[in-house]
Amino acid sequence: MKLESLTQSIGEWLRGTGPESDIVMSSRVRLARNVAQYPFVSRASEQDRADIERFLRERIATVPIGKGLEYIDVGHLEEIDRQFLVERQLISREHADAQGARSVAIDRMEQVSLMINEEDHLRIQCMHSGLDLRGAWEQIKVVDDQIEKVVPYAFHPRWGYLTACPTNVGTGIRVSVMLHLPALVITRQIDKVFRSLHKISLAVRGLYGEGSQAMGDFYQISNQTTLGRTEEELVEQVGDVVPVLIDYERRAREFLVRETQQNVHDQVSRAFGILRTAQTISAEETMQLLSRVRMGVLLGLIGDVKLADINSLLVRTQPAHLQKLRGMELDTNDRNIERARYLRQHFEGGDASSRVIAN
Amino acid sequence: MKCQHCDKQAVFHITELEAGAVRELHLCEDHARNYLNQSESEVETPEEAAEGAVGGGALTGPLGVGQTADELALLDQRACDMCGITFFEFRNQGRLGCPHDYVQFEKELEPLIANIHGSTEHTGRRPSRGPTVAGAEPLPDGTQDLTRVIGLRREMKESIALEDYEKARENRDAIRSIEDRWIGPSASTASEAPAAEMERGSE
Numbered sequence A: 001m002k003l004e005s006l007t008q009s010i011g012e013w014l015r016g017t018g019p020e021s022d023i024v025m026s027s028r029v030r031l032a033r034n035v036a037q038y039p040f041v042s043r044a045s046e047q048d049r050a051d052i053e054r055f056l057r058e059r060i061a062t063v064p065i066g067k068g069l070e071y072i073d074v075g076h077l078e079e080i081d082r083q084f085l086v087e088r089q090l091i092s093r094e095h096a097d098a099q100g101a102r103s104v105a106i107d108r109m110e111q112v113s114l115m116i117n118e119e120d121h122l123r124i125q126c127m128h129s130g131l132d133l134r135g136a137w138e139q140i141k142v143v144d145d146q147i148e149k150v151v152p153y154a155f156h157p158r159w160g161y162l163t164a165c166p167t168n169v170g171t172g173i174r175v176s177v178m179l180h181l182p183a184l185v186i187t188r189q190i191d192k193v194f195r196s197l198h199k200i201s202l203a204v205r206g207l208y209g210e211g212s213q214a215m216g217d218f219y220q221i222s223n224q225t226t227l228g229r230t231e232e233e234l235v236e237q238v239g240d241v242v243p244v245l246i247d248y249e250r251r252a253r254e255f256l257v258r259e260t261q262q263n264v265h266d267q268v269s270r271a272f273g274i275l276r277t278a279q280t281i282s283a284e285e286t287m288q289l290l291s292r293v294r295m296g297v298l299l300g301l302i303g304d305v306k307l308a309d310i311n312s313l314l315v316r317t318q319p320a321h322l323q324k325l326r327g328m329e330l331d332t333n334d335r336n337i338e339r340a341r342y343l344r345q346h347f348e349g350g351d352a353s354s355r356v357i358a359n
Numbered sequence B: 001m002k003c004q005h006c007d008k009q010a011v012f013h014i015t016e017l018e019a020g021a022v023r024e025l026h027l028c029e030d031h032a033r034n035y036l037n038q039s040e041s042e043v044e045t046p047e048e049a050a051e052g053a054v055g056g057g058a059l060t061g062p063l064g065v066g067q068t069a070d071e072l073a074l075l076d077q078r079a080c081d082m083c084g085i086t087f088f089e090f091r092n093q094g095r096l097g098c099p100h101d102y103v104q105f106e107k108e109l110e111p112l113i114a115n116i117h118g119s120t121e122h123t124g125r126r127p128s129r130g131p132t133v134a135g136a137e138p139l140p141d142g143t144q145d146l147t148r149v150i151g152l153r154r155e156m157k158e159s160i161a162l163e164d165y166e167k168a169r170e171n172r173d174a175i176r177s178i179e180d181r182w183i184g185p186s187a188s189t190a191s192e193a194p195a196a197e198m199e200r201g202s203e
């Protein structure tokens, strides 16, 4: 698969459609699975890893969902290409940085991805735009069932599906939603919300959270436990809390408009102004400002900008995407200059996403 | 051994696993009580929480509270019959070596898993098994029998290193018969064994 072909689309999670997509960016379910006749990845030899990879590919190719998949050999990719896949959330940072034979299989919609030889032999991921956990769960169930017909998943009657880390054992499921919560951040209510989520054992992490600082007010909420409850119960556990968070965020947005209209309008306009005029800008600052502009669009404070455009910029201004779009490797300084140019061109003429590539 | 916070005798030896790193605590009774109370009521900041969630590594919580240092040392030396990982290695890396570890270290993992999940019993979906390939037998729910090949493969390597080709051939045949049974002959992993050397060794 040519990675360049992916730069033309923005991928499922940033499509900006689906229920509640003003706040819920995407819904995701992943399953951790291992093959019974091999050691877990961290203890597998180079030969084992190659065998696991081949065994899974050969077997998955024989079932219906296997036919629509494209494989990318992550082990032989350049650093920038691995980073590119991370930015699109098709592979994890851990998978990008790992050693040895490993790959990812992706369906054409970029909804399903199968990571081979991440922390577990197989990580199945299914991602839908907006709030659609149920849809993602129904889809991944089909994928998992088909693969289970041909692959002997390691299973123990008491412990369930066996995983390399005991934190994933049992169902092996991680259910998560990516939320955009700028108003809760501005009104300083976000910490309180997180603390209450922790009490009901849900985990929160920031987007691209390499450090602890969540960038651009994007947060991922997910289940922390995988054993002792059914998959449906865990999907519900996360699903039940999302409407509450959506309600908090909406009320915080209303509060901002009602009580601090001038202030918010000023903040949003300044953010928009910087994005349209900056001569050099970092990825972090870009994401922060895009987050504010996104809120401005949703509050009707900025006209003329489409939500899908903002979402698209969120991924296309990331380092690897930017370099792919320019067709060359750039150091940090040059990237910051290129990013600023890309943003200026984009906002000058409305939808300029494709024109910039030709430039 | 002295408590690490005061001069009293340490009676509690606590091992904490977090995100792949291990922390050992040796505490007197008073400090142990403080510690345990504190870790229960501790409120994580969002930053800590985010860190803990990264990589699914929230392996926190006391393991084997009240074990003596000697007991811990003995436990650490125990190794998996299949993949050979020691409990010490697992504690250091936070990752298990193979599916059999859940059987081999069941007693040791139980309190750890109870602490992470608040449960020690899977209630979710179970495999609906048929033959994974034409000619193979349908697998039972549990896959322990197939997992035995991990140990046999290790033994075969050792036999070859010791030039005990007789033994290596036995290992290879055992692997083949298990794999043929559950995943079909075409998927056998024993085919890459240095067959020529084994044959030569039999003369």
Ligand SMILES: [Zn+2]
Binding pocket: B003, B004, B005, B006, B007, B008, B027, B028, B029, B030, B031
């Ligand atoms: Zn003390």
Ligand SMILES: [Zn+2]
Binding pocket: B080, B081, B082, B083, B084, B085, B097, B098, B099, B100, B101
């Ligand atoms: Zn093992």
